[in-house]
Amino acid sequence: MDVIGLVAFDVLNSIAALVLLSLGLGVIYGLMRVINLAHGEFLMLGAYATALATNQGVNLWVSMLVVAPAFVGLVGLAVERGFIRFLYGRMIDTMLATWGLSLFIVGFITTVFGTTVKGVAAPLGEFSIGQYRQSAYSLFVIVMAVVLVAGVWLVLRYTKFGLIVRATMQNPAMAAALGVSPARIYMITFGLGAALTGLAGGVLAPISGVSPTMGSAYVAKAFITVIGGGAAIVTGTGIASVLFGTINQVAAYETTPVFGEVALLVSAIIMIRLLPQGITGRFFRRSL
Amino acid sequence: MTPDRAASAPADAGPGSAAPWWVPLGLGDRALGVSGFLAMIAAGLLLMFGLPMVVELFGLVQATVFLVMAILALSQGFIWGYGGIMSFGQSAFFGLGGYTYAVAVLNLGDSSVPALLAILVPAGFAALLGYFMFYGRISDAYVGVITLTVTVILFNVMNSTAGDIYHIGAAQLGGFNGMPSVPPLNWPGDPSNALDPEALWYVTAGLLIVVYALLRAILASRFGRVVVAIRENETRATLLGYDPRLYKLIVFAIGGAIAGLAGCLFTNWGGFISPTVFGLAQSAQIIIFVLLGGLGTLLGPILGAVAIQYLISIIGSQQTLNANLLLGVILVGFVLLVPQGVVPAVRSLLRVGR
Numbered sequence A: 001m002d003v004i005g006l007v008a009f010d011v012l013n014s015i016a017a018l019v020l021l022s023l024g025l026g027v028i029y030g031l032m033r034v035i036n037l038a039h040g041e042f043l044m045l046g047a048y049a050t051a052l053a054t055n056q057g058v059n060l061w062v063s064m065l066v067v068a069p070a071f072v073g074l075v076g077l078a079v080e081r082g083f084i085r086f087l088y089g090r091m092i093d094t095m096l097a098t099w100g101l102s103l104f105i106v107g108f109i110t111t112v113f114g115t116t117v118k119g120v121a122a123p124l125g126e127f128s129i130g131q132y133r134q135s136a137y138s139l140f141v142i143v144m145a146v147v148l149v150a151g152v153w154l155v156l157r158y159t160k161f162g163l164i165v166r167a168t169m170q171n172p173a174m175a176a177a178l179g180v181s182p183a184r185i186y187m188i189t190f191g192l193g194a195a196l197t198g199l200a201g202g203v204l205a206p207i208s209g210v211s212p213t214m215g216s217a218y219v220a221k222a223f224i225t226v227i228g229g230g231a232a233i234v235t236g237t238g239i240a241s242v243l244f245g246t247i248n249q250v251a252a253y254e255t256t257p258v259f260g261e262v263a264l265l266v267s268a269i270i271m272i273r274l275l276p277q278g279i280t281g282r283f284f285r286r287s288l
Numbered sequence B: 001m002t003p004d005r006a007a008s009a010p011a012d013a014g015p016g017s018a019a020p021w022w023v024p025l026g027l028g029d030r031a032l033g034v035s036g037f038l039a040m041i042a043a044g045l046l047l048m049f050g051l052p053m054v055v056e057l058f059g060l061v062q063a064t065v066f067l068v069m070a071i072l073a074l075s076q077g078f079i080w081g082y083g084g085i086m087s088f089g090q091s092a093f094f095g096l097g098g099y100t101y102a103v104a105v106l107n108l109g110d111s112s113v114p115a116l117l118a119i120l121v122p123a124g125f126a127a128l129l130g131y132f133m134f135y136g137r138i139s140d141a142y143v144g145v146i147t148l149t150v151t152v153i154l155f156n157v158m159n160s161t162a163g164d165i166y167h168i169g170a171a172q173l174g175g176f177n178g179m180p181s182v183p184p185l186n187w188p189g190d191p192s193n194a195l196d197p198e199a200l201w202y203v204t205a206g207l208l209i210v211v212y213a214l215l216r217a218i219l220a221s222r223f224g225r226v227v228v229a230i231r232e233n234e235t236r237a238t239l240l241g242y243d244p245r246l247y248k249l250i251v252f253a254i255g256g257a258i259a260g261l262a263g264c265l266f267t268n269w270g271g272f273i274s275p276t277v278f279g280l281a282q283s284a285q286i287i288i289f290v291l292l293g294g295l296g297t298l299l300g301p302i303l304g305a306v307a308i309q310y311l312i313s314i315i316g317s318q319q320t321l322n323a324n325l326l327l328g329v330i331l332v333g334f335v336l337l338v339p340q341g342v343v344p345a346v347r348s349l350l351r352v353g354r
Helices: A002-032 A040-054 A060-082 A091-113 A136-158 A160-170 A172-177 A182-208 A216-231 A235-254 A257-274 B005-009 B029-052 B057-082 B090-108 B112-134 B142-158 B198-219 B222-232 B234-237 B243-272 B281-295 B300-317 B321-337 B344-354
Strands: A126-129 A131-137
Touching: A002 A040, A002 A131, A002 A136, A002 A160, A002 A182, A002 A216, A002 A235, A040 A060, A040 A126, A040 A182, A040 A216, A060 A182, A091 A216, A091 B142, A091 B281, A091 B321, A126 A136, A131 A136, A136 A160, A136 A182, A136 A216, A136 A235, A136 B112, A160 A172, A160 A182, A172 A182, A172 B198, A216 A257, A216 B142, A235 A257, A257 B112, A257 B142, B029 B057, B029 B198, B057 B090, B057 B198, B057 B222, B057 B243, B057 B281, B057 B300, B090 B142, B090 B243, B090 B281, B112 B142, B142 B281, B198 B222, B198 B243, B222 B234, B222 B243, B234 B243, B281 B321, B281 B344, B300 B321, B300 B344, B321 B344
Parallel strands: none
Antiparallel strands: A126 A131
């Protein structure tokens, strides 16, 4: 019984991590069709911002929930203004340019901070499932995942800003005719996606550790989750996270964590082959 | 075919260019003609036999790995520049070739069959993956994501094979430590007569020339023309009765075979292979080789690979500048400012000057 509880908790954790990893990418890719290959490095920057701010004496929660998203959001804005905006509609070129950006960020961070940096420890202590001890911080990660998904959904669905964003993505010319500046909306959307990614990096920093190359471990997972989810960002990313997170953790429990990850990636590739439009391209088509 | 691909691919024989009317649109190097091809081969042979006379053995060994990367760049340049296939995971076939050679030669002793397997296994894997992607009609960008993911999978798997239980026959896979002391190529049938570093230079340079000539021959054939036609306009090619899926699959498999050959030579060069060959950094480098040199040419990727490798070797010896930093700047800069690459840019400059 305890074991079942433990596995269920691990599965929830794995799902929550996937949601956090891919939500910012879902916003950027789902709304703007920009494949940002520097996504992993945005996560890494969030983790670095958290670790460095905390080591400078800033409260951990402040550096995680405020400093990290603010910093990475600003980086995102700079990147969008700097070169992404010249490449809209050129998908392959965007992928190449953001890959270059990803190399640049890794190189820059390595040059400035070296290959290792003092990380942050997970706060909040432990709690127990039957005879097993678990980190209470994992519970916080799950809560954060739920809060962020709900937040993005509420903003897109119920606020005026969300309406304008969705309208601009559907038909920029019409939105412009009605007085919206599409360039500004693109910029804000990219910045928000980056900020969400930075927040995710901050939240995951105590679990994953902090290093310049940590991003490459995440970028494929995040992409495959978002693409597997399909056109509806929130619903799609959510469902795909549940599906892949479960596969990952169950396979990891049966074999090793590495093969859990491999099982996730393989099953995701097979799903893209079967449902090229993603889950929400076939089911829940009217969702958001 | 999205408009941006057509725009970024250089149309060498486009309106206003110097190429005669019978040179097919977008055939890139074909604009050089037969004399250009012979000049290229002659230059290659000159380099192959001339370089050992002017540089020390150390320089020759370094030049060997430059040419290994040039072969790898040719595989990417062929499938991307001519086939229009956006593979972000050419390092998967490179690494697979290297590992196949290492595993096979440790088991068999003689290197002839392993070298052959190092070409056939990646080609077969590329064919399987190509069937999966192209017959699933997966879009260009998703092909990029899937190939990238496959590379990550291979990296994860090979990285986790440390320990005695992971072996294929007599070969320990070694996990993140890699496989050390892999025997070098030997004269066929005589394992005791192994190639020395100088001989490996001749083999590598010779194979680069052979691969280049083969690709030129393929591109000049009917098959090559159809491949380029599909790149230019997939729908039109389909309506003319060609099956783009099959052509793309064959192109992808040829690319896998060439990358596998490069992997085999790479393992030979260092006598060592580790999972870093599957790393994202390796994949990015291959893309940069091609983008720097020029899409839609064969000379471009070769020059791009040599230039980047030379640059990295300089940076590596100075320890002042991070290689990733520079590669990132080069990649972003070329996408934004010189999307067609150096060789096509120089060629169009020469044409304007004429």
